[in-house]
Amino acid sequence: MNTFPVHLPQTLATVAELKGGPQFLDIHGNVVETGNLSPKIAQEPLLAETYEKLLTSRTRKTAGAFYTPLDVAEKLTEVAVLEGPVVDPACGGGIFLLSAAKRLAALGGDPKEIARNQIFGSDIDEWAVAVCRWELAHWAGIEPEEVQGVTKADPLTEKPSGWPDQFGAVIGNPPFLSQLHRTTSRTADRREELRSRYGNLLKAYTNEAWLFLAMGLELLAPQGQMLLIQPLSLIGARDASEIRKKILTEASLVGLWVDQSTVFIGHTEVCAPIVRNSLIDKKQVVRYTGRTIQEVSSVEQPSDPEDWGGLIADLMGLPSTEFTGSGQVEHKATTTAGFRQHFYGLVPGVSEQKEEEIKHPLITTAMVDPFNCLWGQKSVQFDGKKWERPVVDLNLVAEFDKAVGEWMRKRQRPKLLISTQTKVIEVVVDEKGDWVPLTPLIIVEPQEEDLWALAASLSSPIVSALAARQTAGAARSVSRITLSARQLLNLPLPSDKQALNEAIEIAQFIHKSSDRNLERSWLLFGETINRAYGTKNKDLISWWWNRHPEARKQNK
Ligand SMILES: C[S@@+](CC[C@H](N)C(=O)[O-])C[C@H]1O[C@@H](n2cnc3c(N)ncnc32)[C@H](O)[C@@H]1O
Numbered sequence: 001m002n003t004f005p006v007h008l009p010q011t012l013a014t015v016a017e018l019k020g021g022p023q024f025l026d027i028h029g030n031v032v033e034t035g036n037l038s039p040k041i042a043q044e045p046l047l048a049e050t051y052e053k054l055l056t057s058r059t060r061k062t063a064g065a066f067y068t069p070l071d072v073a074e075k076l077t078e079v080a081v082l083e084g085p086v087v088d089p090a091c092g093g094g095i096f097l098l099s100a101a102k103r104l105a106a107l108g109g110d111p112k113e114i115a116r117n118q119i120f121g122s123d124i125d126e127w128a129v130a131v132c133r134w135e136l137a138h139w140a141g142i143e144p145e146e147v148q149g150v151t152k153a154d155p156l157t158e159k160p161s162g163w164p165d166q167f168g169a170v171i172g173n174p175p176f177l178s179q180l181h182r183t184t185s186r187t188a189d190r191r192e193e194l195r196s197r198y199g200n201l202l203k204a205y206t207n208e209a210w211l212f213l214a215m216g217l218e219l220l221a222p223q224g225q226m227l228l229i230q231p232l233s234l235i236g237a238r239d240a241s242e243i244r245k246k247i248l249t250e251a252s253l254v255g256l257w258v259d260q261s262t263v264f265i266g267h268t269e270v271c272a273p274i275v276r277n278s279l280i281d282k283k284q285v286v287r288y289t290g291r292t293i294q295e296v297s298s299v300e301q302p303s304d305p306e307d308w309g310g311l312i313a314d315l316m317g318l319p320s321t322e323f324t325g326s327g328q329v330e331h332k333a334t335t336t337a338g339f340r341q342h343f344y345g346l347v348p349g350v351s352e353q354k355e356e357e358i359k360h361p362l363i364t365t366a367m368v369d370p371f372n373c374l375w376g377q378k379s380v381q382f383d384g385k386k387w388e389r390p391v392v393d394l395n396l397v398a399e400f401d402k403a404v405g406e407w408m409r410k411r412q413r414p415k416l417l418i419s420t421q422t423k424v425i426e427v428v429v430d431e432k433g434d435w436v437p438l439t440p441l442i443i444v445e446p447q448e449e450d451l452w453a454l455a456a457s458l459s460s461p462i463v464s465a466l467a468a469r470q471t472a473g474a475a476r477s478v479s480r481i482t483l484s485a486r487q488l489l490n491l492p493l494p495s496d497k498q499a500l501n502e503a504i505e506i507a508q509f510i511h512k513s514s515d516r517n518l519e520r521s522w523l524l525f526g527e528t529i530n531r532a533y534g535t536k537n538k539d540l541i542s543w544w545w546n547r548h549p550e551a552r553k554q555n556k
Contacts, residue, residue: 008054010035012131015050021138027126027152029145046070047138048093051131061183063125064175064208067092068229072263073099073173075293079255080227080274081169084109084118087219088172089155089212091121094132096172097150101136115140120149120167122160156211157193159219166221173229174212176268179205201246203239207231210243213273217251220277225254232258232269235308236471238484244305247273252280253301257288258312271312285311306490309472316472319543321465324534325492332493333446333454335485338407338439345404346438347383349397350390359391360412360436363428368419368441369549370459370522371511373428375435382438392436408436414451416444416458418488421480423547424464429455429511442485453500456507457493460529461544466491494532503529522550 013024013032024032044050052060052067060066068076077099086100097119104114115136123129129152133144153160177184186194186208194211195202201214209230216226234240247253255274264270274286283301288294296315302308314320329335350362364382367374376389394412398405414433419426420440429451437443446454457463467481494500506525510518526541545551 007035008127009130011054012047012051012127016047016134016138019047019138022134022143024134025130025144027129027133032130046093046095046098047131047135048095048098048128051093051128058183064090064177064184065092065125065128066173066176066264066268068095068173069263069291070095070099072291072293074102076227076229076257076272077103077171079257079288079293080171080225082225083107083168084114085120085149085164085167086118086169086171087120087149087163087167089122089170089216089219090172090174091123091132091150092125092128092173094121094135094150097121097132098135098139100169100171101139111140112142115142116146116148118149119147120160120163121172122151122153122155124152124154126152156208156215157197163219166224167219168221168224170216170219170224170226170228172212174209176231177208178231179207201242203242205237205239207233207237207240210234210240213243213275214246217246217275217277220251220275222277224277226275226277227255227257227272229270229272232260232271234271234273235312238487241305244308247275248301248303248305252276252278252283253285254280254283255286255288256311257293258315259290260316262291287311287315289315306470309469312472313469317543318469318472319465319537319540321462321469321540322535322537323462323466323492324495326495327493328489329444329454329458329491329493330489332450333444335442335444335488336411337442337485338437340439341401342404342407343439345401346392346397346408346436348400349393349395350382350387351393352387353389353391357391359393360434362387362390362392362438363417363430363435363441364390364438365419365441368417368426368428370424370426371428371455371507373417373430373435394436411437411443411445413445414448416446416451416455418442418444418458418483421482423480423549424461424544425458425467425481425483426549427455427459442483442488444488452504452507453493456500456503456525456529457532458488458491459507459525460494460503460533461526461540462530462533462535463491464544464547465540492533494529495534496532499528499532503532518550522548 009032014034016024017034026032073096081100081103084104088096091097101114101119104118105111129150132150133147136147137144151160179185198211212228220226253273254276257272259270284298285301286298287296289296302310361375364380366380379386379388394408412433415430417428417437467483471482510521
């Protein structure tokens with residue numbers, strides 16, 4: 001087990017001395033005394049790496065302080081930095097800034113001049129700032145206090161004084177502060193502070209890292225380039241839509257690096273958009289992957305902020321999605337989903353079905369199998385208990401919570417239920433209209449005559465592929481489709497009515513069948529409904545079938 005030294009500044013000063021170079025100064029310019037410590041961690045090539053190891057895991061999590069490996073920072077800098085001055089707005093120990101300084105030197109600059117006048121950075125952690133200054137000073141052969149451009153500040157709320165108006169490059173790896181976790185979610189004061197500066201870019205689930213993109217864009221000189229490492233969720237998350245739009249409308253996306261979990265601790269999937277501050281006519285996005293930042297084929301810049309999934313679809317093994325549609329789900333149905341209150345509001349009304357009792361079956365996500373509702377066929381968990389045939393007394397629900405009771409009553413009509421977080425879209429059909437859906441199921445309510453047409457269309461391989469593409473990166477991994485009720489509305493409907501009718505017949509056959517092996521019927525369904533969408537892509541069927549729950553059953 002590692003034992004970390006208690007006197008952090010003294011340790012940094014000692015390690016700095018061991019590495020040779022200038023004295024270690026705090027951010028006020030005071031020399032920090034060295035001690036007798038000779039920690040093993042001093043073996044790291046950079047002082048920044050030593051410092052990162054000295055942080056407690058809690059500090060690292062709350063500040064998002066996971067430094068970039070030097071080799072990755074160097075390669076990304078080579079791709080993105082074409083000229084100075086360069087800024088890293090969340091510079092940590094300066095791994096990116098050191099890479100940038102070396103890059104500017106390779107482009108012909110003098111190291112001393114670069115470290116004094118071309119390199120800028122900020123961090124809220126004053127010891128990280130001291131480490132960063134020392135790192136640059138050590139490299140350039142100057143004193144840390146001469147590295148004036150690196151300061152303690154929070155540039156999201158105020159631009160540090162002393163920075164130039166514009167930069168040739170903005171680079172770095174800003175903190176990933178997800179709002180889905182308690183340790184990293186912002187306080188009400190912070191929300192207000194950020195809202196006044198970023199307006200509608202700030203949503204409930206806006207990751208702080210995305211805001212650095214908006215701020216960085218304001219710092220760029222014309223033709224300047226920005227590369228900031230981001231969580232992969234930037235590509236598909238609903239609350240990142242405004243920032244994606246800002247990039248597309250105010251600048252150009254000229255590159256994108258994508259890494260699936262090989263670089264950062266905890267297997268965080270990351271990407272890094274490369275944004276140029278100019279509106280380019282012929283918009284190609286050069287793509288890079290993996291730890292070696294290998295260049296792969298380019299794709300066209302998306303025109304729609306909702307279609308960034310297309311930038312990475314093929315890299316994630318998603319099939320191409322050409323089709324001919326006729327209208328969208330919103331033309332035939334409404335969609336909705338309950339919230340927490342609709343989940344907990346059902347608790348007082350649920351009981352096990354007694355013989356002959358007529359009540360509403362409770363349908364949970366675990367009961368949804370494509371075209372087949374497993375109510376009464378498998379036990380499920382709800383409210384910490386196991387249930388065999390759970391039913392709901394809606395009067396009782398309404399007694400405890402009138403709003404939830406009314407909401408559930410309104411859902412008592414023929415409908416489709418769709419489970420979220422699945423590998424393909426899975427749909428069950430409530431023909432009678434008496435099921436009670438449990439959150440987070442999505443509810444689709446079409447006219448009765450369109451019930452099966454929508455069930456078949458939403459169960460098609462092409463619609464699953466489109467949904468996977470749209471939400472690529474939004475979930476932790478592309479292997480799950482995480483559609484919202486609103487996103488469902490935009491999915492396309494097929495244009496070939498005859499093929500659609502054939503597909504509906506097969507779907508109903510599968511629905512009624514008690515056969516154990518339905519592989520042939522499912523494949524026929526997939527081909528027929530694809531025909532209804534005018535898609536001829538053979539890979540699409542095998543992609544869909546490989547992910548289909550029925551195929552998994554056959555392989556067991
Ligand atoms: C992921 S680390 C990256 C550091 C460095 N850019 C690198 O790539 O190694 C993020 C850094 O952001 C700092 N940080 C967190 N919130 C910040 C804020 N609002 N403004 C500036 N820096 C911040 C943390 O202290 C941490 O050093």
